[in-house]
Amino acid sequence: MNKNTPPVNIEAEEAILGGILLDPMAISRIEANLKTEAFFLLAHQEIYRAALALFRQGKPTDLMAISSYLGDRSLLDKVGGTTKLAQLLNRTVSAVNIDRYMNLVMDKYLRRQLIASGHEIVDLGHDNVSELESVLNDSQKKVFQVCQQKLNAETKSTAEISIACFQDLETRHPIYETGLYDLDNLMVGFEPGTLTILAGRPSMGKSAIANFLTLQMATKHKLPVLYFSLEMTQKQLQYRLWSLISEFHCYRDHKLAKVRGDCLRKQRAGQIQLDQQEIDSIIKITEICADLPIFINENRSITAVGIASECRKIRAYEGNLGLIVVDYLQMMVGEKVSGNRSYDLGDVARSLYQLAGEINAPILALSQVSRGVESRQDKRPMMSDLSQSGILEMVADNIIFAYRDEYYYPDTIHENILELILAKARHGDTGQIKLLFDKSCGMIESLKVFDFN
Known part of the structure; x- marks a missing residue:
């Protein structure tokens, strides 16, 4: 095929239109998924558009009905007249x-869209003004949008949405449990x-919670x-993961010895020597x-654009993707530095919110709260304590605050x-829950697991 000839299948287009003229129910099988612009010839687009309009009005889509519809709008001659419609019908057997x-x-159609995106990407490549990361992200988005066109429809009728909702109920479309009973309730x-x-x-256990939820998603x-770690290195995070695995509920049949996080650090510093049981457990954990x-x-x-790029790669x-973790928001760099940190953080939060919808995966973003809590008698955080930007309160679907009383009051009964x-x-519902937390390995468990009586 000549590379300058756009991908097209005129025979298939004619067969679709002929089928619609022949069978009044044929269009119901394709109208939800076949775009008008997917037809290459403008005449075919007009005929299909007329058939859709008639079908959605509950009217027949036969030769006479479509001829009248197009004629009333001075479009019949543009599509080739009744002769064209008759040819489509006569060439169709079923x-x-x-x-x-x-x-x-x-x-x-999607191939033509991909070619068009390719030309746009070439133009982006010649843009020497924009940052390379921004150019790469825009290029990825153009290709990703073509890939999503088969399924993506931003505006749907309640009839379509109801069908999709019912199918979700029947197929148990997933909402992933966190593994913490009270939180899931x-x-x-x-x-x-x-x-x-x-x-x-700081030191409330945010990273430990994120580790627990990460391991829960991967195992359950x-x-x-x-996991985007802007605070810890990959190795530091992996050591924490080792400690958690050593006590994690689904690995208890492995008979692992507890591997404390502080012992791993001391081993690396040469201050202590792990015993053989701990070494054997680490081998199993690896x-x-x-x-x-x-x-x-x-x-x-990393920026929000960089996070989006990595998410698309892993998803492909x-x-x-079951979960995306960002640790933590205040460490991120905004795309546009305005000089106002609250505005910049707001842009980052909005970008993550949009990314969650685009990738269709949950995002867990860690955040600091302001120092104002330190001056209160009750140091439990509130919405107004969210660090630097009220936009977080607006865009987030869920906001969870972590608090440990023993951090402030070592003699507490808690x-x-x-x-x-x-x-x-x-x-869902708002509320407060209490969990058992083993800081030495990052293990978190619901109090309901234990019977203290």
Whole structure:
């Protein structure tokens, strides 16, 4: 084929239109998925547009009806007159294969779209003014949008949405449980396309919570997790993951010795020597890690654009993403530095919220809260304490605050207790829960697991 000839299948286009003229029910099988602009010839677009209008009015789509519709709008001659319509009808024996013809037409249409995106990407490549990262992101988005066109429809009728909702109920469309019973009772779990903010003062256990939820998604739900660590290196995070795995509930049959995080640091510093049981456990843990679909990015200067790019790559490689973790928001660099940190952070939050919808995966973003809590008698964070930007309160689907009383009051009766305060739950209930927290390895467990009586 001549490379200058656009991909097109005129015969398939004619077969679709002929089938619509022949069989009054044929259009109902394709109208939801076949775009008018997918037809290459403008005449074919006008005929299909007329058929859609008639079908949606509950009227027949036969030769007479479409001829009258086009004639009333002075479009009949533009499509070739009744002669053209008669030719389409006479060449069609049956509409039984109209679905297959639709796929052929959409295939050629998407190829043409891809070529158009390619030309736009070439123009982007010649743009020496924009930053390279921005150019690469825009290029990826153009290709990604073509890939999504088969499924993506931003505006739908309630009839279509109701069908999709019912299918979700029947197929148990996933909302992923966190593994913390009390938290799941409030927010149910992580829903694809949502943004959850986990906030707290330093040393409240935010990273430990993120680690726990990461491991839960990878083990219970068998889904990939992409963890952006702007605070810790990959190795530091991996050591924490080792400690957690050594006490994690689903690995208890491995009979692992507890591997404390502080002992790992002291071993690396040459201050102590791990015993053989701990070494043997670490060997088993490394084998476990080899099968975990967890990916860690340690780029400390990453932007929202860079995060979006990495997410698309992992999603394309793995086929899905169960959770995206960003640790933490205040460390991120905005695309446009305005000089106002609150505005910049707001742009980052909005970008993550949009990304959650685009990738159709839940995002967990960690955030600091302001020092103002330190001056209060009750140091539990509130919405107004969210650091630097009220925009977080606006865009987040869920906002969870972490609090440990023993950090401020060492003699408290709430030793080893982690409180999670669900201050916002767009699709659930707000409330406060208490969990057991083992800081030495990052293990978190619901109090309901234990019977203290």
